[in-house]
Amino acid sequence: MLGIKHLTKRFDSFTALLDVSLEVKNGEFVCLLGPSGCGKTSLLRLAAGLDSPTEGELFLDGKKIEGVNKECGFVFQEYVLFPWRTVKGNIEFGPEIRGIQKEECERISQHYIDLVGLKGFENHYPHELSGGMKQRVGIARAYANNPKLLLMDEPFGALDAQTRNIMQGELLRIWEKEHISVLFVTHSVDEAVYLADRVVVMSARPGTVKEIFEIKIPRPRVRTGPAANAMRDQILKSLGTEIKKASGLK
Amino acid sequence: MKRLKFERILGVGLFLFVWEITARSKILFFLGIIKMEALAFPPTIPSVIWAFYQDIMSGTMILSIGYSIIHLLIGLVLAVLLGVPLGVLTGWSRRAEYIIDPIIQVMRPIPPLAWIPIAIMMLGLTHQAAGFIIFIGAFFPVLVNTYSGVRSTDPRLVEMAKTLGATEMQVLTKVVLPYSTPMMTAGIRISLGVGWMCVVAAEMFGVSTYGLGYKIPYYSNILMYNYVFAYMLTLGLIGYIMDTMFKRLESWKLRWRETI
Numbered sequence: 001m002l003g004i005k006h007l008t009k010r011f012d013s014f015t016a017l018l019d020v021s022l023e024v025k026n027g028e029f030v031c032l033l034g035p036s037g038c039g040k041t042s043l044l045r046l047a048a049g050l051d052s053p054t055e056g057e058l059f060l061d062g063k064k065i066e067g068v069n070k071e072c073g074f075v076f077q078e079y080v081l082f083p084w085r086t087v088k089g090n091i092e093f094g095p096e097i098r099g100i101q102k103e104e105c106e107r108i109s110q111h112y113i114d115l116v117g118l119k120g121f122e123n124h125y126p127h128e129l130s131g132g133m134k135q136r137v138g139i140a141r142a143y144a145n146n147p148k149l150l151l152m153d154e155p156f157g158a159l160d161a162q163t164r165n166i167m168q169g170e171l172l173r174i175w176e177k178e179h180i181s182v183l184f185v186t187h188s189v190d191e192a193v194y195l196a197d198r199v200v201v202m203s204a205r206p207g208t209v210k211e212i213f214e215i216k217i218p219r220p221r222v223r224t225g226p227a228a229n230a231m232r233d234q235i236l237k238s239l240g241t242e243i244k245k246a247s248g249l250k
Numbered sequence: 251m252k253r254l255k256f257e258r259i260l261g262v263g264l265f266l267f268v269w270e271i272t273a274r275s276k277i278l279f280f281l282g283i284i285k286m287e288a289l290a291f292p293p294t295i296p297s298v299i300w301a302f303y304q305d306i307m308s309g310t311m312i313l314s315i316g317y318s319i320i321h322l323l324i325g326l327v328l329a330v331l332l333g334v335p336l337g338v339l340t341g342w343s344r345r346a347e348y349i350i351d352p353i354i355q356v357m358r359p360i361p362p363l364a365w366i367p368i369a370i371m372m373l374g375l376t377h378q379a380a381g382f383i384i385f386i387g388a389f390f391p392v393l394v395n396t397y398s399g400v401r402s403t404d405p406r407l408v409e410m411a412k413t414l415g416a417t418e419m420q421v422l423t424k425v426v427l428p429y430s431t432p433m434m435t436a437g438i439r440i441s442l443g444v445g446w447m448c449v450v451a452a453e454m455f456g457v458s459t460y461g462l463g464y465k466i467p468y469y470s471n472i473l474m475y476n477y478v479f480a481y482m483l484t485l486g487l488i489g490y491i492m493d494t495m496f497k498r499l500e501s502w503k504l505r506w507r508e509t510i
Binding site for chain 2: 048049050068069072073074076080082083084085086093094097098125127141
């Protein structure tokens with residue numbers, strides 16, 4: 001479980017996050033929604049231990065997060081694959097770093113290559129892959145490290161709409177198999193309603209938790225079903241005022 | 251492709267034609283650029299081929315190529331052995347950079363030729379002395395490129411490696427070094443070229459009576475310009491061959507790169 005308590009993050013010229021408290025339960029899928037610059041990415045970076053909080057604390061399974069959090073898997077929008085490593089090599093990076101034996105590394109990478117549907121592309125280099133495939137590698141690499149928490153920063157933001165829908169389905173399929181908590185940043189209300197157990201709407205800068213929506217629609221969800229539409233309406237309303245604030249509109 | 255091949259031949263053919271006309275017409279003499287008609291400058295193509303053939307048959311050319319390559323290798327290996335670690339160190343650590351950089355910046359503009367007295371004083375008339383001169387020319391491109399490669403490492407890849415559990419040392423060996431390999435390799439390739447250009451400077455003070463760089467001033471002093479040309483062309487050709495071989499190796503070894 002990820003616990004965030006009274007978290008404030010100030011940079012030199014502005015406050016990114018102000019008194020944010022939030023919990024992500026074990027196996028829970030939480031989406032963060034908010035206007036640009038509301039500190040969503042900052043929150044993920046803090047959870048990954050890549051930045052340290054100005055005030056407040058973060059806990060993972062009761063342990064305080066200090067320094068880089070090696071129990072989490074990070075998935076970036078821009079994939080951030082190691083270009084000199086093949087698909088297999090990228091996925092094996094984590095296990096390899098942790099000193100896991102070669103045969104075991106290969107077993108792990110094969111498992112996740114199969115899981116994300118990259119069979120046959122093991123020895124391809126990242127530049128030979130499409131955007132969707134690159135992100136599959138990114139997800140497999142994060143999973144291969146057996147993390148307690150998956151942090152995803154707009155992972156499908158760079159993909160075309162069709163691929164994006166497919167990848168959302170794929171992510172849920174994987175998540176249902178390997179039940180790890182996910183904290184997922186997105187700009188898309190549709191995506192949040194389709195994926196999440198809970199959607200956290202954040203306010204315009206400085207980012208605070210404005211409202212939390214429970215999405216009780218059973219999976220597999222119908223994107224355009226009446227329940228989803230109603231949920232989307234509520235969230236859009238809540239988000240809309242913040243977006244107006246962020247862009248200086250009345 | 252075929253058309254381009256034709257154009258290559260055309261370029262070389264035209265060059266050789268102009269050269270031969272210039273030699274046969276003695277135009278440089280008639281224009282007053284060359285003072286003596288008997289100098290035979292530039293030499294005709296057949297006379298250069300003949301000179302080349304003579305020195306191949308006597309073994310002088312082969313030995314000269316061998317010695318020059320040995321001198322190049324001494325300098326190049328030394329440049330890589332020192333340039334790569336020093337480049338990584340200065341790229342990786344701000345403190346190391348601040349300590350070492352001023353020294354490097356002052357040393358870098360000093361031409362290899364200026365180091366000849368020091369080479370002779372320290373190493374005498376030895377192959378090492380010739381290698382040292384080449385090292386001076388080859389060292390800085392390796393150093394500077396390695397430094398830039400390390401410095402340009404994508405910070406997101408470093409962060410990614412850290413969240414995957416990498417220690418500082420692992421970040422260096424598993425991210426920074428592979429990331430900067432293309433730049434490093436480019437540096438070594440430049441060094442190969444610059445080092446080869448230093449062969450004349452390295453051999454002219456006579457570390458041995460063989461060497462492509464030694465033979466050029468040697469034949470020039472006895473006014474045998476067809477031999478001078480033969481050795482110059484050999485220098486050029488071997489430099490070209492080495493560069494091509496290196497390029498092949500590079501594009502195979504670094505095939506993970508996205509290329510245009």
